[in-house]
Amino acid sequence: MRIFVCIKQVPDTETRIKLSADAGKIDEAGIKWVINPYDEFAIEEAIKFKEANPSAQVTAITVGPKARVNNALLTAMAMGADDSILIDSTESLDGVQTAKALAAAIQKEGGAHLIYAGKLSIDGSTSAVGPMLAELLKIPHVSVATEITYSGSALTIKREVEGGTMETYKVNTPALIAANKGLNKPRFASLPGIMKAKKKPIKEIPTSDLGVTGANSAVSFSQFELPKERAACKMIAGDAKAQAKELVRLLREEAKVL
Amino acid sequence: MKVLICLDFQDGHLKNSTQELLTVAGASGAEIITVAFGNGADKISDLGDWGIQKHYAGTSGALAKPSPEAYTDAIHKVLASENCDVVLGSSTTVNKDVFPRLAIRMDGAFISDLTELKLAPFAARRPMYAGKCTAAVNIKDGVKKFLLVRPNQLTISNPKKGRAPEVATVDGAATGTELTDVAGGSTKTLDLTEANIIISGGRGLKEADKFKLLYDMAEPLGATVGASRAVVDLGWVPHSMQVGQTGKTVAPSLYIACGISGAIQHIAGMSSSKVIVAINTDEKAPIFQKSTYGIVGDIFEIAPALTEEFKALK
Structure with missing residues (x-):
């Protein structure tokens, strides 16, 4: 059983975003790159699946510049993935091109029993690649998963949609599951795990072998802007009762939001 | 230009988020086609206000309950008979399941969470890095656009009175996923993403x-x-x-x-x-x-x- 976990490297959530001189992109200098937090739930779920199904082979797969993303794969393997595929690309790929690269690489490996991904990556947050990959591989997907129950080839998946409604879906393998926070508690890589990871294989595939190029990306971003600075905060003095009264007056008369 | 809008409605009325999309499409002068799913999708009372040419409703079979897979199939069928340049929806969980699949199926481009949008000429912006900055969105000319807009971001213009559109039926199938249970949820308060x-x-x-x-x-x-x-x-x-x-x-x-x-x-x-x-x-x-x-x-x-x-x- 071949299990794939799609991961992406993103700037750490503590990152203060700065823009490049021409505001055409963000300034990547000094950024600490981490595995997308939602992808950590995907990795954990794949490893748990392997613990329950020892014959499963868990492969972490990512798209990005080799010099940088290699680390993310090492972390995934230190957590317990068996091996990795690195689709080396220094170009900016849109969601469609990224999904096509992943789909082609997974097909080259003979397809998947299960694919895990994060529900979105916290950089672009488009929520595009998971469903696109499932569509390209002609398999069903369930996104925003917070609970998975396995019973042979049948999976029961719970997810929360708007307004706190819980939906339960039934799906058969092969399938793609996009993980939400709450699905599990991602483990930390242990020291022996980190040592072992260094010996695990990373297969490198150039995007050109997968028929994918940045030139085919239909979606791109430009004219980046930082949020406008706010005027200084107006502090409200007095005791609690006076503060509450004055706040409501300001919200009504000055800000006009009540 | 022809635009297909996926409608969200509650208690027989269009949600504000949907009215924002109708306003954007109306301002562009585009021909507007709409689609909605679920019980009551064929009986939305305020459809006549927006200059909608034709409305497709999927109310039975797999479309009777939430099904991203069946919705994808149904919208794909609508797009087979309506050659639309743009497909618009609100950035909801289900649309984030449906629109990326459609973009692949129809060789189009997909982007979600738009906070600014004009259709003619196309101009859009969205937050990046969860709002630490924003960016303009560029889409290659001639590529079919599948766009999701964040609720509560665009203005709603006063609806104009008009004739209710012709209502057609659409069906959709789900073979890979099955919704077995829906539980909880509050209709009393708005979701965080929609709240004022x-x-x-x-x-x-x-x-x-x-x-x-x-x-x-x-x-x-x-x-x-x-x-x-x-x-x-x-x-x-x-x-x-x-x-x-x-x-x-x-x-x-x-x-x-x-x-x-x-x-x-x-x-x-x-x-x-x-x-x-x-x-x-x-x-x-x-x-x-x-x-x-x-x-x-x-x-x-x-x-x-x-x-x-x-x-x-x-």
Whole structure:
């Protein structure tokens, strides 16, 4: 059983975003790159699946510049993935091109029993690649998963949609599951795990072998802007009762939001 | 130009988020086709107000209950008979399942979470890095656009009275996924992503039970209650309430942060709110730097006082 976990490297959530001189992109200098937090739930779920199904082979797969993303794969393997595929690309790929690269690489490996991904990556947050990959591989997907129950080839998946409604879906393998926070508690890589990871294989595939190029990306971003600075905060003095009264007056008369 | 809009409705009426999309499409002068699913999708009462040419409704079979897979199939069928240049929807969980698949199936381009949008000529912006910055979205000419717009971001123009559109039936199948249960959920308050007023709580509330103070405050305003990552990680409230980079990005008219210090990843998720109020015991809390109004004080005293003031507004 071949299990794939799609991961992406993103700037750490503590990152203060700065823009490049021409505001055409963000300034990547000094950024600490981490595995997308939602992808950590995907990795954990794949490893748990392997613990329950020892014959499963868990492969972490990512798209990005080799010099940088290699680390993310090492972390995934230190957590317990068996091996990795690195689709080396220094170009900016849109969601469609990224999904096509992943789909082609997974097909080259003979397809998947299960694919895990994060529900979105916290950089672009488009929520595009998971469903696109499932569509390209002609398999069903369930996104925003917070609970998975396995019973042979049948999976029961719970997810929360708007307004706190819980939906339960039934799906058969092969399938793609996009993980939400709450699905599990991602483990930390242990020291022996980190040592072992260094010996695990990373297969490198150039995007050109997968028929994918940045030139085919239909979606791109430009004219980046930082949020406008706010005027200084107006502090409200007095005791609690006076503060509450004055706040409501300001919200009504000055800000006009009540 | 021809635009297909996926409608969201509640109690027989179009949701505000959908009216925002209809306004954008109307302003472009495009021919407008619409589609909606579920019980009542063929009986939406205010369809006549928007100059819609034709409305497709899928109410039976797999379309009777939420099914991203069946919705994808049904919209694909509509697009086979209606050659649309743009497909528009609100950035909801189900649309984020459906639109990326359609973009692949129809060789189009997909982008979600737009906060600014014009269709003719195309111009759009969206937050990046959960709101730490924004960027213009460019899409190659001639590529079919599958666009999701964040609720509560665009203006709604006054509906014009008109003739109700012709209603056609559409069907859709789900063979790979089956919805077996739908549970819980509140229709009383809006989801965080749709809310006009949000009251959020953080570690300053000291314990999970104290969130009741925020619910009391929210009730007279019809506000939605949110939370910081810290208290979600402590298990006080579910992740669905989390505002921030690993939670929801929100932009209400009024955001009241109670006992939230203002970690960068929380600020990212709410900094584009129109008015921000911070209530915190620590006058040096970073949240005050991002706020319109600030109160240094004890939330356990201020929350009940505010609740009384909000009740008096009614």
